[in-house]
């Protein structure tokens with residue numbers, strides 16, 4: 215089943231940037247196993263420049279694996295993944311280079327525990343992009359300002375709340391000036407009162423035209439910011455539709471069942 | 480008695496074996512540990528073999544192999560005098576042997592660093608070695624300092640094995656002293672034991688201090 219067929223030309227909702235008809239992330243027939251477990255089954259997915267795709271689905275359906283495969287934290291067996299027209303290289307320098315173009319935000323933040331907030335954001339630009347330290351610092355402070363944690367720049371991650379840490383993680387990814395950002399359940403590890411501060415930053419990013427693939431069950435965010443919702447189940451993309459259409463009128467039995475479960479509370 | 484036997488010179492030999500051996504063990508052990516956690520399976524395999532093989536071989540055997548095999552039989556001699564040639568292979572044996580323990584101590588430190596740290600480093604485009612240097616190792620030393628310190632203390636004491644191939648370090652000299660002055664047996668024992676305490680105590684204190692220092696910095 216293909217998800218690449220297009221609902222891309224959706225008219226921009228308030229939180230949405232304009233989508234150009236310009237494929238940025240293209241997955242074709244991607245298959246992956248963990249031992250005997252077939253985690254990704256013939257995944258076809260095209261994400262266009264400026265598009266925001268929300269991935270939703272039951273636990274264990276392969277959403278994290280999909281994200282991790284796109285920047286090759288996981289290998290895959292067959293099919294192809296292209297970022298901006300370039301096939302994912304094998305391990306090595308070329309792969310590191312390509313990863314620098316793909317920002318990733320993890321569920322558990324994964325800030326570098328031994329570095330200050332500022333150093334967390336400048337590490338990539340100075341060591342990977344070879345920016346001068348002063349330049350990297352200035353840019354980092356701008357980004358920290360943007361996500362609202364500039365006043366914590368000299369602290370260590372453990373001294374910040376979860377919501378603040380996740381916003382720093384977003385700034386760290388943005389500092390690399392990525393072409394696309396992947397978010398793997400960025401608010402799932404947060405206390406409820408901190409979820410919105412992170413979603414607000416993400417909504418702003420979407421409005422500014424960042425290409426985003428977001429695994430989340432936050433339907434408010436999906437409605438507000440996504441151009442498209444992709445529903446995954448058992449390693450397959452089962453459904454792909456505009457947010458309103460998906461939430462109000464899911465087509466597949468599996469999507470109906472899933473929405474029934476998450477809407478009851 | 481103390482004029483006839485140069486115990487100070489003997490401890491100087493012990494100190495050389497220990498310091499040079501420690502430097503060698505730390506360097507080689509780090510290389511092995513890095514290979515062990517690298518993404519290349521051939522390097523991982525080599526490192527695993529090294530640790531398994533060397534760690535389970537007696538130091539005496541490794542030393543004999545170096546001195547009788549490599550130096551005497553194959554004629555691989557380094558240095559002018561007989562003493563330096565012996566010292567060289569003594570240091571090599573001590574370094575090679577303890578490198579396997581250093582590698583394991585470092586690896587146990589690396590294992591305390593959550594995988595998410597390495598993944599985050601990879602995700603911002605850091606290749607393996609820079610991510611090890613800037614992200615993993617600075618956090619791994621915290622868990623490695625104490626075990627590496629223990630290896631260093633063991634290494635200092637294990638230098639006595641060099642006596643078996645005729646290197647005139649503290650234990651060898653002690654043995655000859657006892658042969659000449661059996662009446663002073665306990666005195667000689669105490670003197671040499673004290674010498675080793677003087678060598679190892681600062682090592683222990685240093686590593687304890689270091690592990691406290693790196694533990695609070697977070």
Ligand SMILES: Nc1ncnc2c1ncn2[C@@H]1O[C@H](COP(=O)(O)OP(=O)(O)O)[C@@H](O)[C@H]1O
Pocket residue numbers: 248251253271272273274275276277278279280
């Ligand atoms: N490293 C791994 N080794 C083996 N199985 C894994 C691994 N990671 C994930 N899985 C399995 O793959 C399936 C999909 O996992 P995941 O992508 O994390 O799902 P989701 O993010 O949708 O909850 C699950 O059944 C999970 O147990």
Ligand SMILES: [Mg+2]
Pocket residue numbers: 277278279399
């Ligand atoms: Mg997941």
